[in-house]
Amino acid sequence: MNAENSKAKLGSVEPFTVDLSKNVPRMLDLVKNTKLPETSIYSGLGSSAGIDPNVLKQLQKQWITDFDWTSEEEQMNSPNGSYNHFTTNIEGLKIHFIHHRSETAGSIPLLLLHGWPGSFLEVLPLVKPLVEQAKTSNGTDVSFDIIVPSLPGFAFSQAPPPTWTIADTARIFHTLMTDILGYTTFAVNGTDWGSGIAYALYEQYPATIRAAHFSMIPFLPKLPDQLAADNITLTESEQFQAERFAKFAATGTGYFVTHALKPTTIGLALQDNPMGQLAWIAQQILDWSDPRAGTGPSVLTHREILRFTSLYFLTESFLSSIFIYSSNPNGFRPEYSKASTDAPLLYSNFKYNNTFFPPALVRKVGNLVYWKDHELGGHFPGVDNPPGLISDIRELGNHWRWS
Template sequence: MTFSPFHIAVPDEALDDLRSRLSRTRFTTRSGDEPWRAGTDPDYLRHLVSYWLDEFDWRAREAELNALPHYQAQIDGQRLHFLHVPAVRPAGAPAPPPLLLSHGWPSCFVEMLPLADRLTDPAKYGGDPADAFDVVVPSLPGFLYSDLPKGPLTRAAMAQVLHRLMTDVLGHHRYGAFGGDIGGVVSGWLGALYPEQVAGIHMIHAPFPASFDARPLSPAEQAYLDAEAAYDLTDGGYSAIMGTRPDTLAAALADSPAGLAAWLVDKYRDWSDNHGDLENSFDRDTLLTIITLYWTSGAIGTSFRQYLDFDHNSPRPDITVPAAVTLSTEPAQAGLPRELAERACTDLRHWSEPGRGGHFMPLEEPELLAGEMTRFFTSLRPS
């Protein structure tokens, strides 16, 4: 199975249309006196749209992205976009397993770039060059430049596509997998389905078991599940509409770049470790690079598909490969006890609660995460 180079090339006409739409944005007023309490703050959105229109340089960001090794492969007739970044490693140094880095929603491959840079070239950051990894960063099926596969978009289906990328397309006989959010769940499925090829998995969102029937819940587990259910009452509106009326929402977001920005920025602020200021975690150029990729690829609607198809997911088998968790600090993970993850992972070798870094930890804390991943995956080198 072959793959070919890929370049991001947004037509001038598409950028002209984007600017025209931004210049004609109709803004809302805030609901109540407290900024962000009811969603993306209109005042912040005005500033972001103004910056997007007058100062953000997409062509410069496009050139930076195209300096990286992008490819596309055909898997069962569907296009899959990915980056394949080789390690900067001394000749003759024993190679750690190549790593697959998988993003979640509302993210994309850009989230993984600071992490990938540190993993492929640790010497640039004061690390041991012998610990450099080859890294593969896909756009998950349905995201940006990757097509939806045939059939329901389940976590298992995504894992099957990514496994074929690593083995059939790239020829890796053994590899490690990392992810957060959807990418973390997919990494869990990879470990469960392909233990002979998957050396280990690392996640920032601890996996749940397929069932809690094996033993009674501990007080810590019950307290966490109760707290998570309470939090979902305040945060779950986005997934409820994307899982029940995705086409209605997508029609609005595909027609309004400001609306798209508001929908994505809401989650970047809520789920990151930003201490109340979104731009403590992300600069505007990074946010607008991600938002512009969603806008110009037209993929916001297909990124919702795995929510609509959620009920097609089957119970995941136990994860038997070596596993590691560096726990995100976002509200949905607060208080999650290790014993809950041990119900899903029979070989949980590393558990860390660093106390910083949220849902988008590869962007927020790439140095911390690269260190934890390097220690875990280098420990899995063959003797």
Template sequence: MNGPSADTVPFRISIPESAAADLRDRLRRTRWPEPETVDDWSQGTRLSYVRELCRYWTQEYDWAAAEARLNRFAQFTTEIDGLRIHFLHVRSPHPDAVPLLITHGWPSSVAEFHKVIDPLVDPVAFGGDAADAFHVVCPSLPGFGFSGKPSGTGWGTERIADAWDRLMSRLGYARYGAQGGDWGARITMALGRRHPENVVGIHLSMVPFHEPENTADLTGRERSALESLARHRAQGTAYATVMATRPQSIGYGLTDSPAALAAWIVEKFQAWGDCDGDPGTAFTHDELLDNLTLYWIPATGASAARIYWESFAAATGDDGPVPVPAGCSVFPADYYRPSRRLAEPQFPDLRHWNELDKGGHFAALEQPSTLVSEVRAAFRLFR
């Protein structure tokens, strides 16, 4: 395929000055709460941090430069199952490149992948081998970014996986690989289960797993992983419960107040990034705000939250083994950190496994070179 099909439309992000002015005005008029009564993030996003980030958003964030960054890669829209889907599509100059579908999660966006697209598409330009090249497709999830907002129910992970398979077929890719973390990992696994005839293999940068019933023979490392996951569920999943049960209620604040949106989303970058408690050590203000802008400008606070309501409520039971070849990269600051033994029941054809020493939940932003190396290593075993 040499270009987009007749069913796809070129797209560019355009941020009107009026929208930027409105955001600055709202930020200036924010009614702030009092500071937290602890000296850490255990009560949520710290007032001093979110005020500084919003000050930067108001006074220093360069909207023209941001628009240029967000338009760096070719973008398109297409309609699938009655919904507009926005996606990046970057073809490799190397003829034997493997099509690779990369899916983000919440609270992320396609902006998370900007550091990894070029080296995946043209490894030679980065000192690599043409045999590792990919044609890269990065769709925005339904209700996220510039994809359409579903007006009815039913857009859970399985339906999204089916839509992604149709997207790849529409782009001329009969066989393709898939990669993802967070919701992207679950959608990638659903693709492997539901469309194994089309999926060359999958790579996950977050590795969901079923906790073992028998814990008597667990190693110390496995016990630590289970204890960490238990702490996350006990102390760090209120956001998911809210969005899985009342996405509309939280959506009002996330759509009306940029300060609320920033506090709600950036907390997860602090909690899940490999940043030792300080998100500034892993993410620049511009990186965080480019991602926030893809929630604020299209007003997706409620529609993005609904992926939790849709997917948690569906409970289809479609969580069995993934039959296609799989590769998994476990990053040390993520909340899922299984051993290979704990993960293997999900992946009967597990060909690549690696436990990294740096990085967290947002691997493409935090450790882009490592993630690129991991994807290449996995797909060498799939091609």
């Protein structure tokens, strides 16, 4: 049933406004005073050795001359009411979330979950379209109440203890949805670490989570030879994606190892270093995205990278955000197992994601009822292919049951 018609047990929910402008002059001073080499023998290597120094220079120049945090903040607060920010306290942690109700009766409550190096910004393009009534592929009317929390330790959500797991986050987000907001059933969506939290909810709360949508699952993808050994035949496009993952597995996981094993070292090194954070974050975003990012319908431009990084720096959450890696050494499971739930699972496969799961693997972990391939988009589909992700999420309406 919809929260507006339920007997909601409301906790202490406080309206919240994004207001970080007072910290911006110092951030920009640090950016301006960061000296990058005028010329570099390391330019022109592409992404093979990390971010290209010339790309970082371009981002630095744009940050200084053509990035207006005040206007970005106004958009986040959305004067038209699309993004209603709140905070609440659950298990001693202050949790920030966006809650935007649809005006359509019977809307599906949907929890949207981001990962690293994302934030609530990663899914903002989805919010307004999803609350509006639309049609699914079979003509069913569908709309959503949207809830977008900041993960603990990210942006405006308080940092948890260093042993905090994604199962802990799933538990407090379940409390947010049920005890605080009053929803008796809801759907979940997630990618990156958000997929781990969404899957923990899907797995552990079968009576409450009645549908799930993923663009990544929290299991270790298989290499091409492992897929062949499992007699999984791939299409030409899937072979491309499997090889892309193989390259990522061989050369792209250094950040992951560092976060998992030495989070305080890299976290403290970059905590008060906006250009350092930019280099670290931008490399991952550029590497994991569609090479056509920023070309419509993608909105993943350099401006978006600067928004992501500015939010990390201004909220002083870089260090606390990366502890999710060391706190969850088995966050991406090596063994595939199926959740004990009949709730439908929907999956969107974006060609330029850095991970790849063919349908045969996704069927191993849930009740797969919908699969869609997308030629455009990568690891951050909320900004890299918003229309494709919105269309797929709306397909939840074809499978949703309130109980």
